[in-house]
Structure formats: C-alpha cells, structure tokens
Amino acid sequence: MQYRKFGNTDLMVSEIGFGAWAIGGNARVGNTPIGWGTVDDDVSKKAIQAALNAGINFFDTADFYGLGHSEQILGDVLHKNQSVIVATKVGHRNIDEKIVVDYSKEYIIRACEESLQRLKRDVIDYYQLHSARLHHLQNGESIEGMEMLKQQGKIRYWGLSLNTFYPAAEAMYLMERNLCDGFQLVFNLINQKATDVMKNASQKGYGIIARMPLQFGLLTGKFSVNTKFRNDDHRSFRLTTEIIDRTLQVLEAKIWPIAEKEQLTKTQLALSFLLGFKEISTIIPGIRTPNHVVQNTTGLKLLNKETFEFLQSLMDTDWDEILRLMEKQG
Secondary structure: OOEEEOOOOOOEEEOEOEEOOHHHOOOEEOOEEOOEOOOOHHHHHHHHHHHHHOOOOEEEOOOOHHHHHHHHHHHHHHOOOOOOEEEEEEOEEEEOOEEEEOOOHHHHHHHHHHHHHHHOOOOEEEEEEEOOOHHHHHHOHHHHHHHHHHHOOOEEEEEEEOOOOOOHHHHHHHHHOOOOOEEEEEOOOOOOOOHHHHHHHHHOOOEEEEEOOOHHHHHHOOOOOOOOOOOOEOHHHHOOHHHHHHHHHHHHHHHHHHHHHOOOOHHHHHHHHHHOOOOOOEEEOEOOOHHHHHHHHOOOOOOOHHHHHHHHHHHHOOOHHHHHHHHHHO
C-alpha cells in the first residue's frame, strides 16, 4: 500500500481507503432505502480487519450510514487501533421517518459527541459536512460549529462532502475564505465533473477524497441489463434499467477492451485510472467483505499517458447524456 499526504494536514492516508456506507446495513427512512441491503456484521468486521492487514489506514463513514450502525461497527473493531484515520460526516437526520438536513451549530456539536461514542474515540480525525449546500455555508452556523469542535479538540480537521454533480459553488465559498481542510467528491471513469474543482482545491492545499470510484458498482463489470436490486438497496431506484443499459454500451465498446489490453480486471482499471490523478489523496471504494479488500487493493498500477488521456476524453462525449439520466434519479 502506498500513502499520500492529505492536503496541508499532517495526515498520511492510504491511496485506497475503506468506504463504510455499505456496512451500515439495510436502514430505511420511511419508505426510502438508505443502504445497500442486508449485511452480516461479523463479515463486516472481518472486512475491516482485512483492510488493516492490507495497509488501509483511512476509514470513511457517516452518522447517517445505517443510522449510526456503520460507525458502531467501525468502533467495535478500530477502538483498539487509535492510530488509524477515521472520517465521518454530519448533517443528515431521520425525523419522523423523513430525511432532513440539519447544519445548525447545536446539532453539529451534539451529533459529534454521539459519533465519538459510537466510534469509541476521543477525537475524530476528519469531520465532514454531509453534502451541505451553499446556503447552509452562508448561514454561518455550520462553519462556526466545525471550528468550535476543532478548538475543543473533538475533531482534528474538517471538510465538506460535495454535491454529486455541481460541487463548484460550495468549494469556492470555502476556499475563498481559507476555511476547512479538504473535500470529498464524486470522481470516477463515468463522472469526472469535479475535475476543475479538484485541481483548484489541491493547488490551494486541500486534501481530496474520491468517493463512488466504481459508480455504485457499474464499473466492476458485475451488472447486466437483467440486474435487479432488492428493495432495501438504494440502487433499486438510482440505477434504472435504462441507465445500466446505456452505460454498458459505452463500457463494452470502449472501456472493457482497455482492461483486457492492460491485463487488469474491470475494477482494477477503474481504480488505476484514479491513481493517475496526483491531486487525489485517497480513493474510497465501498467495502463490506474481505474479498472486496482484495479486489480493491491488489493489481493496481499507473496507466500509460495515452490510455489515461483517452479515458479522460470520454467525459465530454460518451458519458454526458448518461450523467444527466443519473442526476434525475438522485
């Protein structure tokens, strides 16, 4: 495992991190699934240990993943290893079976204490506003709350997990004011919309976390047009048959042949592509089994310049319409 510096902080993070959304289980808010279906907690704990054995030292979760369950599972395994880097998020709530966002200072401070208890830690290494939008930042309470927690020693650094499709305004607001320490953004072979934000932020000394590197599994090669997701899996409404079909047409015509030529699995190609961006501090594929650790950490390599630039070039042509379909599904 290789490690990269997280912006201007003193954190050295593994190039591949542990995305812990899935181990939260099959939670719902009302009728809306917010997880990835049923998981086995014992398997999740073995996956966390396998990640540690593979050299992963960065674990990313949120208090909303499994409505706290993801944090609890991480805490059960990692509390004896305080040297690893744990990141979590705040801002999404379940109130009366409805998803509500809350970036008030009062809630942020209370939620942090609750996350610390579940994670069994005295301090959170990297605390993130969970997809806060510009008006939430302009309100000022969220920033005040994060800075207060930092002054109190409850968190070491803080940042923002950016909106999936239009992350620029929020990032610019914080960068212009020299606030926060990093950004988490969606970045993968299909969705490279945050390229300019990522490069600008990196130049200014912000750490960058690339989330959804496999685009909900589409880039693993495991799906077909006949793939159906259980109703307790959020992909059941996000990945429609049309989206899967249109995506597979591009993958089969232009991407999978490259994986074969490079002698990489489809997952390895997707992750290797991201390693080519020096701006990215860590990549966090979703992991819930020990086998996922192996698939996401072995056989990766830097792609040659020609291949790398070709994969970048598809953003403005083949993927544009597909991303518009994805945006409609949320």
